Amino acid sequence: MKFLLALLIFYTPIFSQNYPQDYFQSPLEIPMQLAGNFGELRPNHFHTGFDFRTQQKEGLPVFAVADGYVSRVKISTYGYGKAIYIDHPNGYTTVYGHLQNGYGKIAERIRDEHYQAQSYEIEFFPKPGELTVKKGDTIAWSGNTGGSEGPHLHFEFRDTKSEKIINPLLFGFDKLMTDTKKPLISSLLVYPLDENSIANASQRPVLVNLSQQKDGNYIAEKIAAMGRIGFGVICGDYDNVSYNNNGVYSVKSFLNGSQSFGYDFKQLVFEEGRYVNALIDFPRYKSTKQRVQKLFMRSPYNLSIISADSHNGVVEVLPNFSQIYKIELADYYGNTTTILVPVEYEMQTALITQESIKTNYLLKADTDNNYEKEQMSVFFPAHTFYEDFYLNFEVKDKVMTVHNDMVPVHSNFKVTITDPNVLQKEKTFIAALEGKRKTYHSTKVNGDTFTAYSKNLGQFMLVTDTIAPKISIVKPIQGKFINKDKTIALRISDDLSGIKSYNGFINDKWVLFEYDNKTARITYHINDEELRDGENELKLTVSDNLGNSAIFETSFLRSPKK
Numbered sequence: 001m002k003f004l005l006a007l008l009i010f011y012t013p014i015f016s017q018n019y020p021q022d023y024f025q026s027p028l029e030i031p032m033q034l035a036g037n038f039g040e041l042r043p044n045h046f047h048t049g050f051d052f053r054t055q056q057k058e059g060l061p062v063f064a065v066a067d068g069y070v071s072r073v074k075i076s077t078y079g080y081g082k083a084i085y086i087d088h089p090n091g092y093t094t095v096y097g098h099l100q101n102g103y104g105k106i107a108e109r110i111r112d113e114h115y116q117a118q119s120y121e122i123e124f125f126p127k128p129g130e131l132t133v134k135k136g137d138t139i140a141w142s143g144n145t146g147g148s149e150g151p152h153l154h155f156e157f158r159d160t161k162s163e164k165i166i167n168p169l170l171f172g173f174d175k176l177m178t179d180t181k182k183p184l185i186s187s188l189l190v191y192p193l194d195e196n197s198i199a200n201a202s203q204r205p206v207l208v209n210l211s212q213q214k215d216g217n218y219i220a221e222k223i224a225a226m227g228r229i230g231f232g233v234i235c236g237d238y239d240n241v242s243y244n245n246n247g248v249y250s251v252k253s254f255l256n257g258s259q260s261f262g263y264d265f266k267q268l269v270f271e272e273g274r275y276v277n278a279l280i281d282f283p284r285y286k287s288t289k290q291r292v293q294k295l296f297m298r299s300p301y302n303l304s305i306i307s308a309d310s311h312n313g314v315v316e317v318l319p320n321f322s323q324i325y326k327i328e329l330a331d332y333y334g335n336t337t338t339i340l341v342p343v344e345y346e347m348q349t350a351l352i353t354q355e356s357i358k359t360n361y362l363l364k365a366d367t368d369n370n371y372e373k374e375q376m377s378v379f380f381p382a383h384t385f386y387e388d389f390y391l392n393f394e395v396k397d398k399v400m401t402v403h404n405d406m407v408p409v410h411s412n413f414k415v416t417i418t419d420p421n422v423l424q425k426e427k428t429f430i431a432a433l434e435g436k437r438k439t440y441h442s443t444k445v446n447g448d449t450f451t452a453y454s455k456n457l458g459q460f461m462l463v464t465d466t467i468a469p470k471i472s473i474v475k476p477i478q479g480k481f482i483n484k485d486k487t488i489a490l491r492i493s494d495d496l497s498g499i500k501s502y503n504g505f506i507n508d509k510w511v512l513f514e515y516d517n518k519t520a521r522i523t524y525h526i527n528d529e530e531l532r533d534g535e536n537e538l539k540l541t542v543s544d545n546l547g548n549s550a551i552f553e554t555s556f557l558r559s560p561k562k
Contacts, residue, residue: 010028020090021172024065025135027096027155028052028142032176033242035152038167039265040247041280041291045273046265048165049095049156049248050173050508057102058151060142065094070131070139073102073110077517080154081146084139087128087160092171097154098465100143106131107140111512118503118510141354145516165268169249169332178240183248183329187234189281190223193314195354195402197227203354205232205281210339218339223325224346225317230296231341232281237309237331250330253295253313256323261295263305277408278386284389286406294325299365299387306501319345361391375418376400376460384413399433403457412453415441415460420448427466427546431498433459440497440545465496469542471552474521478536481557488524490552495544505539506530513540529559 026032036051054060058541064086070306071093074087079099084106087093102110109131113122136241145153188208190199200206200223209221222231231253236245252262264278278301281292296313297306314324325341365385371378373395385407392403400417415430422428425445430452431438441452442458450462474489482488492499492515504513504524511530513522522540535555541551 008200014241015224019166019170019172023090024094024173025063026173026176027063027065027094027153028054028060029063030055030060031241032173033299034177034239034246035150035244035247037237037539038165038169039249039268041276041293044277046268046276048181048268048270048273049097049154050168052153052155053242054142054151054153056151056296058141058143059139060153061103062096062099062140062142062153063336064133064137064139066090068094068133069128070106070109070126070133070259071128072123072125073106073113075110075114076121076146077515079146081139081148082143083146083154084141086133086139090165091160093158093160093163095154095156095158096140097156098143098145098148098152099192100141100145102139114512120502120513128547135511138299149359159310163270165270166268167249167332168412170266171303174332175447177241177329179333179335181238181331182335183235183237184245185210185218185233185235185327185329185337185562187290187292187342188218188220188339188386189232190225191230191232191294191296192225192354193228193230193296193357197225197229197317198348198350199223199229201348201350203350203351204352204427205284206352208341212468217337220339220341221342223343223347225343226345226347229315229317230294230298230313231315231325231327232292232294232296233327233329233339234290234292235329235337239331248329249326249332251293251295252328254326254328255309255315259307259309260311260315261306261308263303263307265305267305269304272305273304274410275301277410279303279306280416282464283406301386313347315343317343317345319347321345357390357392359390359392362388363391364388371402373400377416378402378460379414379416381411381413384409384411391401399459399461401459405457407457409455409457412455414451414453416449416451417460417462418449419462421446422450422462422464424466425450426457427463427548428464429464429546430460430497433461434454437498438463442545463496465546466548467494467496468548468550469494469499469544471540471542471550473554476554477556478554479557481559483559484524486526488538488556491520492522492540492542493520494542494544494548497548500545502540502542505541507532507537508539528558533558 001268033053035053040047066088068086068088071087074083082099083097142153154546159185189205192199192203210218237248250264253260323343327339330336371393376395396403429440429443443452470493472491515522537555
């Protein structure tokens with residue numbers, strides 16, 4: 001108890017007084033442990049909320065964190081899976097994702113919407129007063145739906161009007177856990193930024209040795225450099241109650257005492273999420289899965305959380321001028337780790353030379369670019385990329401190579417292929433090739449010309465799909481009594497264009513099947529009100545994105561209801 005009082009006296013949280021501190025409760029009744037925190041770096045986005053651990057199980061009650069009304073429900077096989085949105089009268093919206101099911105009147109409304117749309121994937125927007133909730137009401141059960149990789153609750157705060165996402169710690173959620181641990185740094189890298197720059201005898205990014213001091217901070221080896229350089233860190237943070245490495249709340253750099261570059265995760269904008277690929281060393285991430293957070297911008301990009309000096313975090317190393325570069329990593333609770341980096345000018349010859357592959361195509365990121373060969377073309381609108389680079393573009397054996405996936409793409413570019421020899425145009429699409437794997441892209445056909453859009457560089461070709469999806473039942477039920485069974489499950493798959501739609505029927509009436517793309521299972525939760533005594537006929541139809549369809553039929557027996 002004395003330790004807790006001391007912690008409260010000396011702990012000064014970094015929050016804005018504009019956010020209510022005691023208005024919202026926790027959405028779960030178990031102690032708060034995080035599997036992911038706000039702003040954490042994820043593939044193609046920043047994490048926009050908290051991932052609450054649910055003790056490795058589903059079915060925990062999820063509560064409304066304050067009075068309000070359900071303003072949106074979205075059920076999807078991807079993303080947040082089953083998600084509920086609640087608008088609160090103080091101007092904020094809370095989001096609850098990866099749910100197993102809704103609860104009470106919310107569950108009833110969701111079921112009605114499924115059957116009205118005759119679809120598992122639905123989205124609807126109740127009006128104020130239709131689905132009201134009080135603080136502490138159970139609204140759902142926790143689950144593992146959508147893109148979840150394990151049972152947990154995804155939880156967010158949003159500004160209702162602007163839809164900006166806000167860190168839950170700013171609303172008093174910092175009081176639900178303890179954190180006395182400093183952020184961790186696992187690696188520091190220095191980046192020579194042009195062909196005339198060298199750092200520690202290298203023209204390529206190079207690791208910097210660190211020496212940890214008694215106070216937990218670090219001093220780096222001296223950087224001997226010439227020209228323009230930048231720095232990047234691999235870092236993370238632990239709290240006292242969660243047992244995994246989460247993201248750092250604040251990262252800042254200083255050059256000779258003045259702030260050079262920095263950002264913190266108070267709030268985020270959805271439309272800016274893909275800028276995570278500009279913030280990190282993307283090629284290194286693709287090759288090693290390590291996320292180096294860069295503390296500079298070669299070319300400025302519009303990520304609003306960044307503050308930078310006039311050099312955008314780039315350090316100019318000039319003769320007769322020694323400099324001190326400092327990096328400061330902080331969590332929300334004020335625990336801070338610093339790295340001091342001495343930088344000195346040194347005329348030197350690179351022992352590790354730059355890997356520079358020049359092609360015939362220098363792509364300028366701030367202009368439109370179009371490339372075409374053998375009736376295949378790719379069009380990049382201006383600002384599709386963050387930086388200029390030499391593009392590898394070629395066509396061979398009806399395969400168009402558009403560089404590789406080591407370069408991050410910010411927005412859609414257009415792929416066009418013309419082929420008058422395609423016989424089944426309505427069954428043909430533009431595919432991305434990854435080894436032997438062919439990935440479907442939604443394709444428009446106009447005469448002999450096929451057009452699709454992508455956000456990933458690589459290889460593209462036309463593929464014809466005339467093969468129907470596959471359907472198999474997990475547990476055979478043909479002619480059997482299934483009185484004790486609570487579900488009927490089937491597996492569905494498609495090897496080329498992918499599953500587009502599925503519909504289940506019992507005794508010729510549409511019934512709800514739930515699809516989990518992670519397991520490729522489609523499940524009917526048995527409802528005796530939809531069954532008849534004796535024999536029942538089940539039918540499932542599945543179609544892929546090119547209109548190929550498969551039908552599975554069976555029958556089962558149900559004893560008379562008592």
